[in-house]
Amino acid sequence: MQALLIEGCDILTVENGAVHFSPRQDILIEGAYIKAIEPTGCLPISNEVERLPAQGLLAIPGLINTHAHVPMVLFRGLAEDVTIEAWFNDYIFPLESNLTSEDVYWGTLLGLAEMIEAGVTYVADHYFFMDEVAQAVSEAGLRANLVWAVFGHEGESKLARTVQFIQRWQGAAEGRITTWLGPHAPYTTTPDFLRLCAHYARDMGVGIHIHVSETAAQVAYSRQLYGKSPIRVLLESKVLEVPTLLAHCLYPEEEDYKILADHPTGIAHAPKTYLKLGMGTAPISRFRSAGIPVGLATDGVVSNNTLDILEQMRLLALTQKDAARDSTVMPIAEVLEIAFEGGARVVQQAGALGALKPGYLADVALLRQDRAAMFPRYNPAANLIYSASAQDVDTVICNGQVLMRDRRLLTLDKTKIKEEVQRRLERLSQRVPGRRIATYPV
Amino acid sequence: MQALLIEGCDILTVENGAVHFSPRQDILIEGAYIKAIEPTGCLPISNEVERLPAQGLLAIPGLINTHAHVPMVLFRGLAEDVTIEAWFNDYIFPLESNLTSEDVYWGTLLGLAEMIEAGVTYVADHYFFMDEVAQAVSEAGLRANLVWAVFGHEGESKLARTVQFIQRWQGAAEGRITTWLGPHAPYTTTPDFLRLCAHYARDMGVGIHIHVSETAAQVAYSRQLYGKSPIRVLLESKVLEVPTLLAHCLYPEEEDYKILADHPTGIAHAPKTYLKLGMGTAPISRFRSAGIPVGLATDGVVSNNTLDILEQMRLLALTQKDAARDSTVMPIAEVLEIAFEGGARVVQQAGALGALKPGYLADVALLRQDRAAMFPRYNPAANLIYSASAQDVDTVICNGQVLMRDRRLLTLDKTKIKEEVQRRLERLSQRVPGRRIATYPV
Numbered sequence: 028m029q030a031l032l033i034e035g036c037d038i039l040t041v042e043n044g045a046v047h048f049s050p051r052q053d054i055l056i057e058g059a060y061i062k063a064i065e066p067t068g069c070l071p072i073s074n075e076v077e078r079l080p081a082q083g084l085l086a087i088p089g090l091i092n093t094h095a096h097v098p099m100v101l102f103r104g105l106a107e108d109v110t111i112e113a114w115f116n117d118y119i120f121p122l123e124s125n126l127t128s129e130d131v132y133w134g135t136l137l138g139l140a141e142m143i144e145a146g147v148t149y150v151a152d153h154y155f156f157m158d159e160v161a162q163a164v165s166e167a168g169l170r171a172n173l174v175w176a177v178f179g180h181e182g183e184s185k186l187a188r189t190v191q192f193i194q195r196w197q198g199a200a201e202g203r204i205t206t207w208l209g210p211h212a213p214y215t216t217t218p219d220f221l222r223l224c225a226h227y228a229r230d231m232g233v234g235i236h237i238h239v240s241e242t243a244a245q246v247a248y249s250r251q252l253y254g255k256s257p258i259r260v261l262l263e264s265k266v267l268e269v270p271t272l273l274a275h276c277l278y279p280e281e282e283d284y285k286i287l288a289d290h291p292t293g294i295a296h297a298p299k300t301y302l303k304l305g306m307g308t309a310p311i312s313r314f315r316s317a318g319i320p321v322g323l324a325t326d327g328v329v330s331n332n333t334l335d336i337l338e339q340m341r342l343l344a345l346t347q348k349d350a351a352r353d354s355t356v357m358p359i360a361e362v363l364e365i366a367f368e369g370g371a372r373v374v375q376q377a378g379a380l381g382a383l384k385p386g387y388l389a390d391v392a393l394l395r396q397d398r399a400a401m402f403p404r405y406n407p408a409a410n411l412i413y414s415a416s417a418q419d420v421d422t423v424i425c426n427g428q429v430l431m432r433d434r435r436l437l438t439l440d441k442t443k444i445k446e447e448v449q450r451r452l453e454r455l456s457q458r459v460p461g462r463r464i465a466t467y468p469v
Numbered sequence: 470m471q472a473l474l475i476e477g478c479d480i481l482t483v484e485n486g487a488v489h490f491s492p493r494q495d496i497l498i499e500g501a502y503i504k505a506i507e508p509t510g511c512l513p514i515s516n517e518v519e520r521l522p523a524q525g526l527l528a529i530p531g532l533i534n535t536h537a538h539v540p541m542v543l544f545r546g547l548a549e550d551v552t553i554e555a556w557f558n559d560y561i562f563p564l565e566s567n568l569t570s571e572d573v574y575w576g577t578l579l580g581l582a583e584m585i586e587a588g589v590t591y592v593a594d595h596y597f598f599m600d601e602v603a604q605a606v607s608e609a610g611l612r613a614n615l616v617w618a619v620f621g622h623e624g625e626s627k628l629a630r631t632v633q634f635i636q637r638w639q640g641a642a643e644g645r646i647t648t649w650l651g652p653h654a655p656y657t658t659t660p661d662f663l664r665l666c667a668h669y670a671r672d673m674g675v676g677i678h679i680h681v682s683e684t685a686a687q688v689a690y691s692r693q694l695y696g697k698s699p700i701r702v703l704l705e706s707k708v709l710e711v712p713t714l715l716a717h718c719l720y721p722e723e724e725d726y727k728i729l730a731d732h733p734t735g736i737a738h739a740p741k742t743y744l745k746l747g748m749g750t751a752p753i754s755r756f757r758s759a760g761i762p763v764g765l766a767t768d769g770v771v772s773n774n775t776l777d778i779l780e781q782m783r784l785l786a787l788t789q790k791d792a793a794r795d796s797t798v799m800p801i802a803e804v805l806e807i808a809f810e811g812g813a814r815v816v817q818q819a820g821a822l823g824a825l826k827p828g829y830l831a832d833v834a835l836l837r838q839d840r841a842a843m844f845p846r847y848n849p850a851a852n853l854i855y856s857a858s859a860q861d862v863d864t865v866i867c868n869g870q871v872l873m874r875d876r877r878l879l880t881l882d883k884t885k886i887k888e889e890v891q892r893r894l895e896r897l898s899q900r901v902p903g904r905r906i907a908t909y910p911v
Contacts, residue, residue, distance in 0.1 A: 100841075103856070104848030108800035141841035302787035303855075305794045332855035333842045342787075345744035349788075352747045358550035399542075399583035400775045400859065402887055403894055406546030413745075413774035414545070417842065418860035445844055452845055 029077075031056040031427060035067040036081035036393055038383055039408055041363040046408045054086065056389040059201070059426045063385050079429065081393050084421055085407060088381050089148025089170075089390030090336040091370030094236070094274040094295030096154045096327035098126070098134035100141060101448065101455055103328045111242070111304050119329060125455055132159035133447040138334055139167040140439045145335045145417035146392030148425040151272060151295070151324075151374050153209050153236055157192050165200040168430045168438040170390065172272075172374050174209025174236045179216035183223065186210075190227050197233070203426055205233075207272070212238035213257040214245050221264035234270030234291075234375060237261070240283075241275040242306060258283040267292060270375045274324065277301065277309045284317040293373030295324035296365075298342035300331045308346050311365075312356065322373035323366050335417045340366045344412060359408045393422040471519075473498040473869060477509040478523035478835055480825055481850055483805040488850045496528065498831040501643070501868045505827050521871065523835055526863055527849060530823050531590025531612075531832030532778040533812030536678070536716040536737030538596045538769035540568070540576035542583065543890065543897055545770045553684070553746050561771060567897055574601035575889040580776055581609040582881050587777045587859035588834030590867040593714055593737070593766075593816050595651050595678055599634050607642040610880040611867045612832065614714075614816055616651025616678045621658035625665065628652075632669050639675070645868055647675075649714070654680035655699040656687050663706035676712030676733075676817060679703070682725075683717040684748060700725040709734060712817045716766065719743065719751045726759040735815030737766035738807075740784035742773045750788050753807075754798065764812035777859045782808045786854060801850045835864040 033054040040047045053070050055063045063070055072078075099119075106118035131154070142150060149170040152160060157175040164171040173196065175189035193206040210216050210224045228235050240246050240257045249257045258279060261267050267290035274295045279287070287294075294314055301308050314321050323339040325331045340362050347357035371381025379388050396404065400414045423431040430438050475496040482489045495512050497505045505512055514520075541561075548560035573596070584592060591612040594602060599617040606613040615638065617631035635648040652658050652666045670677050682688050682699045691699045700721060703709050709732035716737045721729070729736075736756055743750050756763050765781040767773045782804050789799035813823025821830050838846065842856045865873040872880050 101845070103845055104851035107848060107851050108797050110796055114796070137841055137844065144841055299787065302791045303796060305790045305796045305798075307791075307794065332851065335842065345741065345784075346791075348747045349744045349749075352749065354552055354556070354745060354747045355550050356747075398860065399579055399586055399883060399886075400777065402579065403543070403545055403890060405894070405898060406549060409546035409549050409774065416858040416860055418840070418858055441841060444841075448845060452847070456847060 028058045029427065030062075030075065031077045031079060031424070031429070032070070032072055033079050033081045033086065033391065033393070033424075036084045036086040037407065038064065038086045039363070039411060040383060041360050041367060044360050044364070046360050046363060048407050051082075052086070054383065054391065056424070056427050059388055061383060061385050061387050061389050064383065079422070081422065083396060084393040085396050085411065086383060086391055086393050087146070087411070088367045088383055089392050089423065089425055090146050090366065091322060091374060091381065092142065092147050092150040092325055092334060092336055093272065093293070093322035093370050093373045094297060094324035094326060095138075095150050095152050095334060097138035097150060097152050097160065097334065098131045098154055098156075099327035099329050100138040100334070101130060101134040101451070103332060105456060106329050111306070114304065114330070122455065126156070128156040128159050130451050130455060131156035132163055133444060133451065135160045135163035136167065136439060136444045137448050138328070139163055139169060140436055140441050140444060142334045143167065143169060143423050143430050143436060143439070144420065144434070145333070145337065146394065146420035146423055147334065147336050148390040148392070148423060149370070149374065149376075149380060151236060153274070158195070161196045161199065161204055164204055166438065168428050169425045170203045172205045172207060172236070174207045176209045176211050178211050179220045186220070186223065186227070190231070193231060193233060201426060207234040207236050209236050213260045214248055218253065218260055218264050221261065221266050225265040225269060228269040234272060235266055236272040236274070237266070238274045239276050240278045243278050246278045246280065256280040256283055258286050262286050262290070272373060274326070275309070277307055279310065284313060284319070287314070287319045288317045291375075293320040293322060295373060296321055296339075296343065297324040297326040297331060298339055298346045300326040302342065302346065304330055308350050311343070311347055320369055320372035321365050322370035333417070336366065337411075337415055337417055340412050359412060362412055363408060389424060389427040391424040392420055394419045395421045470500045471869065472504075472517065473519045473521060473866070473871070474512070474514055475521050475523045475528065475833065475835070475866075478526045478528040479849065480506065480528045481805070481853060482825060483802050483809060486802050486806070488802050488805060490849050493524075494528070496825065496833065498866070498869045501830055503825060503827050503829050503831050506825065521864070523864065525838060526835040527838050527853065528825060528833055528835050529588070529853070530809045530825055531834050531865065531867055532588050532808065533591040533764060533816060533823065534584065534589050534767055534776060534778055535593050535714065535735070535764035535812050535815045536739060536766035536768060537580075537592050537594050537776060539580035539592060539594050539602065539776065540573045540596055540598075541769035541771050542580040542776070543572060543576040543893070545774060547898060548771050553748070556746065556772070564897065568598070570598040570601050572893050572897065573598035574605055575886060575893065577602045577605035578609065578881060578886045579890050580770070581605055581611060582878055582883050582886060584776045585609065585611060585865050585872050585878060585881070586862065586876070587775070587779065588836065588862035588865055589776065589778050590832040590834070590865060591812070591816065591822060593678060595716070600637070603638045603641065603646055606646055608880065610870050610872045612645045614647045614649060614678070616649045618651045618653050620653050621662045628662070628665065628669070632673070635673060635675060643868060649676040649678050651678050655702045656690055660695065660702055660706050663703065663708050667707040667711060670711040676714060677708050678714040678716070679708070680716045681718050682720045685720050688720045688722065698722040698725055700728055704728050704732070714815060716768070717751070719749055721752065726755060726761070729756070729761045730759045733817075735762040735764060737815060738763055738781075738785065739766040739768040739773060740781055740788045742768040744784065744788065745772055750792050753785070753789055762811055762814035763807050764815035765808050775859070778808065779853075779857055779859055782854050801854060804854055805850060831866055831869040833866040834862055836861045837863045
């Protein structure tokens, strides 16, 4: 079995609400798993083990992006400073009507390159042309949960095709790829359609990844149509009986907390998107005190501009302190819990991802700490959350494989990817009036 | 006269509310000034001109930090997740009672290294032991407006010594250093003390840099003591008759807008600090529509954690959109106006700094655009604000001198600075109970 020794790194962990900083550690990886972690020089190592010197680098669990639309990197910067309605109806949906499967493939590779450069090793992605997304994930070497988005108006035959996608790719790429169902949202489907999704998911033993309660208007729309909250619509459609990844959920109603806590749900929280679109924020402390898992997410880059989870860590802390008008809320340990273990729980990987421990999968990001802005180091966790950026990530390992070393991508050819994307830009940026894949109703 | 040609860079400018992106330009610098800007290859250049190849780099005006306490980098990470009262009384003031002038010198060098690494070429700094700060600025090569902070309880003799500091350093370091007066705040001085400051400032033809209306409690405290807002206290003390740099001003009263607009004032806005301390935010759009200049600032790193103006640009946009619950407010062009020209106006350098134009001082930051997160480039200004970070800054020029090239600092020895700071850390991090330089009253 292939073995790799990360030598002499510092390790940042969080357990039971306390941050631990362990300087000068060795991490032994065998195959896809972390085998042992000990102070540097203490592990008996055979000559066959590949050594990765990491003195001065800070090791954290590979970051988990719990909700994205990766191929939308193709549209980065194309819909700035517009309303959320215009964002959907005048930009995103018309833009997406231009996309081909090959565009999605190259866009995914660009987004995966960006995530590796930012220390992200897992993404829960919600888009279409997902065979090409899966192919790109397989090549890039990171880990993904993939769903093929489906709107209610696309009908049962389209839903059946997304079921076939699940069957084609479940467990592929040495187990790095898992596949779920992706009905778009309660406001773009019907309860009957959702019930059918839940039926398929239960049958296949998979989960559901869906947008919900993003705006107060969406909740009001649900009340007007059905007399109940979008969360209750999901409950009564039996969606919540399977593992359910809920993107955003900024506006839960009072009764929704108990519904969510009583079911295998988790919240994907994308604070930069919420700030940029003026959407408000989610009641993270309420979710957590109710026992509902929360992880961090970027959403697509047309709202977020980047696929950077480190940035979401910072914005999680800043926005929760701001919303509470209280500088003591969302302390450093809780930010790390949400980013690391919380992300793993939301994608149903608790105990396998989100920590650096023997027996966990070997997904690791190693960050440089040498900029002036990262010094002194009284508090390495504060430096990580409030000073570090994606560019401080030096080395990335996923499933035991080194994907980036010294900021050089090892599995992807960035020059080639940029050339392929550039070739497509002119056509892609031309919006086609009247041609949309869906209409945002509220 | 020494001449430098920045060859083939892209240039981002903003004028009359419109962003302009000019690819492949040459910038000719003679001495401390920009002499000419033309499409690459079009300027007649003698052989004596030093050439700085900059193909693929994005040129922006050197960034202006309108309010900082640079030496506080020494305390980075020491006061996390605490209340604003504890922040002052249990952390900052006791910590500062340990500082020596030599600590301040080395702390300043560390902070200046951080700012150069982040493309910041101008800082308005408000601290003490300012001779050492001025010495450090002189060596580092960037530009600064320096004030020696003075509290009311320190008395007139201390104020007189800060006047002597002004006289010692005004116009030093080839004109890169200007000096003003720095009464700490209306809540830590008296109206009589402020009147004396205004008298000195008028006499010397200098400005005043002061904290004001940071919290609603401070405004209430002023009303209780004096029956008027802190801004009106400044007006009636004649402070506003000289150029006045107002740090923060989150809670102006209705009548304050007209007072500020009718006087040579400007606001230093530090959104990361406000988020982190749960302070709320400032009414930036109101200030601007009233004609009051606004620039960006970091405050000290014990609240902000970094001295990074690019990050403040992003947070300015995000927090203003969030506060207005409107994704169309604070559009990209306005963010650039505030960061570039706004900063220059706040430090009374309009027409000399804040733009890349012939006749302006040669303060330039050049950013890499090669990360996956900066591609595609439909909208280079959106990429700058929403994707770029300090680490993308490649080259920094101030007053015609290259301070950083290829991320290597040319005027400062970062290794030596870190060693000197590290030596001081243990003593500095020991808080001395009961020993404070001041007490925060509200």
